[in-house]
Amino acid sequence: MFRFIVRRLLQLVPTLFGLTLLLFVWLHRLPGGPETSILGERGTPALRARIRHDMGLDQPLWVQYGKFMKRLLSGDLGTSVSTHRPVTTEFLERFPGTVELTALAMTIAIGVGIPLGYYAARRAGTARDHVSVGVSLLGICTPVFFLGYIYKQIFAVNLGWFPTSGRQDVTIDATRITGFFVLDGLLTREWDAAADAFMHLVLPALTLASIPLAVIMRITRASVLEVTQEDFVRTAESKGLTNRVIRGRHIMRNAMLPVATTIGLLTGSLLSGAVLTETVFAFNGIGAFLVTSIDNRDYPVLMGFILMIAIVYLLINLIVDVSYTIIDPRVRVR
Amino acid sequence: MTLLGGKKERIDRLGELAGAPEEQGRSLWVEALRRVRRNPAALVGAAILLLFVLIALIGPFFVPYDPTDPIGIENGEVRSGAGIIPGPSAEHWLGYDHQGRDEFSRMVVGARQTLWVGVVATVFGLAVGSLMGGVAGAAFALGGLWGKRIDSLLMRVTDVFLAMPSLLLAVTVAAILGPSLLTVMLAVGTIAIPIFARLLRGSMLAQSNSDYMLAATALGVERKKIAVSHLLPNSLAPVLVQGTLTLATAIIEAAALSFLGLGNPDSAAPEWGVMLADAQGYLDVRPALAIYPAVAIIITALGFTLLGESMREALDPKLRK
Numbered sequence: 273m274f275r276f277i278v279r280r281l282l283q284l285v286p287t288l289f290g291l292t293l294l295l296f297v298w299l300h301r302l303p304g305g306p307e308t309s310i311l312g313e314r315g316t317p318a319l320r321a322r323i324r325h326d327m328g329l330d331q332p333l334w335v336q337y338g339k340f341m342k343r344l345l346s347g348d349l350g351t352s353v354s355t356h357r358p359v360t361t362e363f364l365e366r367f368p369g370t371v372e373l374t375a376l377a378m379t380i381a382i383g384v385g386i387p388l389g390y391y392a393a394r395r396a397g398t399a400r401d402h403v404s405v406g407v408s409l410l411g412i413c414t415p416v417f418f419l420g421y422i423y424k425q426i427f428a429v430n431l432g433w434f435p436t437s438g439r440q441d442v443t444i445d446a447t448r449i450t451g452f453f454v455l456d457g458l459l460t461r462e463w464d465a466a467a468d469a470f471m472h473l474v475l476p477a478l479t480l481a482s483i484p485l486a487v488i489m490r491i492t493r494a495s496v497l498e499v500t501q502e503d504f505v506r507t508a509e510s511k512g513l514t515n516r517v518i519r520g521r522h523i524m525r526n527a528m529l530p531v532a533t534t535i536g537l538l539t540g541s542l543l544s545g546a547v548l549t550e551t552v553f554a555f556n557g558i559g560a561f562l563v564t565s566i567d568n569r570d571y572p573v574l575m576g577f578i579l580m581i582a583i584v585y586l587l588i589n590l591i592v593d594v595s596y597t598i599i600d601p602r603v604r605v606r
Numbered sequence: 607m608t609l610l611g612g613k614k615e616r617i618d619r620l621g622e623l624a625g626a627p628e629e630q631g632r633s634l635w636v637e638a639l640r641r642v643r644r645n646p647a648a649l650v651g652a653a654i655l656l657l658f659v660l661i662a663l664i665g666p667f668f669v670p671y672d673p674t675d676p677i678g679i680e681n682g683e684v685r686s687g688a689g690i691i692p693g694p695s696a697e698h699w700l701g702y703d704h705q706g707r708d709e710f711s712r713m714v715v716g717a718r719q720t721l722w723v724g725v726v727a728t729v730f731g732l733a734v735g736s737l738m739g740g741v742a743g744a745a746f747a748l749g750g751l752w753g754k755r756i757d758s759l760l761m762r763v764t765d766v767f768l769a770m771p772s773l774l775l776a777v778t779v780a781a782i783l784g785p786s787l788l789t790v791m792l793a794v795g796t797i798a799i800p801i802f803a804r805l806l807r808g809s810m811l812a813q814s815n816s817d818y819m820l821a822a823t824a825l826g827v828e829r830k831k832i833a834v835s836h837l838l839p840n841s842l843a844p845v846l847v848q849g850t851l852t853l854a855t856a857i858i859e860a861a862a863l864s865f866l867g868l869g870n871p872d873s874a875a876p877e878w879g880v881m882l883a884d885a886q887g888y889l890d891v892r893p894a895l896a897i898y899p900a901v902a903i904i905i906t907a908l909g910f911t912l913l914g915e916s917m918r919e920a921l922d923p924k925l926r927k
Contacts, residue, residue, distance in 0.1 A: 290766045301782050409915075413907035415858050417865045418882060418900045425889055547773050548862055562774060563866055566781050582769040 273597070280590050284583075291582055292344070292575070296337050299574055305329060306353040306569045327353070340575065349579075350572035354565070359576035363558065367580075368451035369439055370557035372469075373549070374542040376477035381484035382535060389492025389531075390524070396497055404489070411486035420479040420552035427475060434475050437554035440468060476553045480546050484538045491534045495527040502526070529596070536592030540585045638843070641920035648920075651912030658906050662718040670697075671708035673715040674874045703881070703895055704888050713898055716876035720857055720906070723791055723877060727856040730795030732849050735802025738764065742803065743810030743841065744833035747819070761807070764800040772797045776859060780868040787870040787877075794859045798852045805848055809841035816840075843921045850914035854907035861903060878903050 307323040324330050328339070343350060349359035392404040428436040440453055449456050454473070457466025499505065500523060508518045547559035554560070558577055565573040642648045694701045700709035742760040745753035767775065779793040813819065814837065822832045861879030863869050869880050878899040885896035 287762060287765050287769060291769055294766055303784060409908060409911055413904045413911055415861045415903060421886055421889060563777060566777055578770060581771060585769055
């Protein structure tokens with residue numbers, strides 16, 4: 273097992289290296305440059321050239337790449353061109369928001385998706401099954417940003433139950449410890465701040481949960497259906513075991529393997545930034561900031577953020593693979 | 607075990623289980639087609655798609671107004687004034703859009719543009735992805751040590767693409783190419799490249815151990831010929847299914863790009879994604895302007911998804927009895 277993990281970690285190195293190279297060449301091909309967003313319309317060619325020179329952008333691309341890699345290997349991701357703060361700081365400030373959002377969204381998706389999938393599978397072929405499957409397909413086919421706007425319009429603007437945007441009400445002066453707003457509120461016993469931060473999470477999380485919920489529901493349904501047809505379930509039934517025991521011990525434990533994998537992969541993709549959801553709710557996570565950074569041609573932020581996201585994503589994939597061998601002893605790692 | 611198995615389906619299966627003689631010698635595709643035809647979900651999906659394609663192809667010839675003509679604008683104000691966008695009437699079935707154009711005509715003509723975006727994006731992703739996956743799979747299956755290296759290299763490339771969040775990948779492509787309709791198509795298609803590549807390669811590897819491959823190799827058939835006329839055709843099924851599903855996501859992702867301001871800059875040309883993105887600014891005034899294109903996108907995506915999922919189930923050997 274240990275050797276497997278080490279080998280997989282080593283395999284990440286060439287992937288990440290390839291990603292830095294690809295990203296670097298690719299991003300610097302973006303038309304315009306940071307000087308355009310800094311100077312705006314006022315920029316004269318001379319001014320532009322001076323800024324480009326100051327930032328080292330007039331050097332050959334491979335020299336720039338070499339400098340970038342040298343800094344990267346010493347753990348320095350550089351400074352943002354638009355906010356003039358270290359990229360690492362920017363990331364650490366926004367990533368907790370995305371983590372909180374992902375956590376709540378996945379809780380909703382798992383909490384509703386798995387029971388619904390089980391329910392549909394046990395009633396396969398009935399009208400209730402058709403309705404559940406149909407609703408989950410609708411979830412997949414609805415544009416996320418449209419769903420977000422609908423929730424916002426109904427529950428925030430019209431009914432006023434939830435705040436429309438942001439992570440925390442500006443009137444609340446909360447103490448920051450970890451950057452996780454809900455957690456901070458709980459740690460410092462500022463209950464109103466925790467509750468407010470949570471309320472800010474609800475609508476974005478509901479929006480973000482729609483696709484994972486649908487996917488988890490459908491995987492659970494398919495998996496439960498498959499396991500239900502196994503001989504050992506029939507044996508359990510004929511032994512006269514109660515439905516609860518059959519469901520818990522025989523069906524669900526075996527059916528959860530593919531579901532666990534899917535949950536891992538979905539978590540990875542949500543953590544990589546819910547660009548659309550964060551934009552709709554003006555939620556200060558990594559997704560929305562990335563899109564702004566593309567507009568600003570903020571190369572250090574783009575490189576740093578995408579690299580960090582890729583590392584998180586690849587590590588989660590690794591954890592999924594490892595956890596698979598723990599859940600199912602029959603799977604052996606090579 | 608179909609997506610929406612009906613009574614007929616269950617009766618048929620009972621018959622098979624009771625030992626009714628199976629028809630002999632049907633090919634994978636004939637069998638799959640039979641299963642798709644018996645599946646109500648597939649039929650619903652196919653009906654939606656047929657309607658969509660019909661509207662897209664012939665609808666634009668019958669629209670009552672020019673979809674780009676701001677007929678509702680008088681003196682710079684949308685008619686019937688006070689900043690209110692007029693709703694449905696006898697002359698304008700779905701009312702005006704925010705620039706005083708006939709919404710119904712825009713919806714109909716938009717179907718063609720939307721279909722076009724989805725098809726071009728999918729074909730682009732499928733072509734490039736299949737080329738990568740096909741070369742990797744063939745090299746791995748037939749190419750010996752060097753083949754395995756080529757395969758490994760190509761798969762590392764797809765890993766790099768997959769390690770980037772998909773929407774971000776599209777946004778970067780869109781930003782590099784500059785805003786245009788073609789950009790949207792290419793950006794959305796790029797997301798699908800690694801998926802198609804991995805899928806075709808996986809499918810080819812699964813086929814490479816089959817008896818007919820052994821037979822062809824034993825008979826001394828040229829390796830290039832084995833790859834092209836034996837391995838590839840037998841491995842294409844999952845790719846085509848994925849293509850149907852990608853058509854659905856492509857339409858949705860194109861809408862997302864428009865929403866992020868990276869869509870077709872020519873918003874006079876009606877496309878559902880652009881219309882939906884534009885309408886977000888008028889939700890307070892007239893939410894229907896967002897709802898029409900949204901519902902159209904959802905129904906169309908649903909059609910592609912239903913058909914694609916049914917095809918996937920029909921081709922799944924585990925489900926074939």
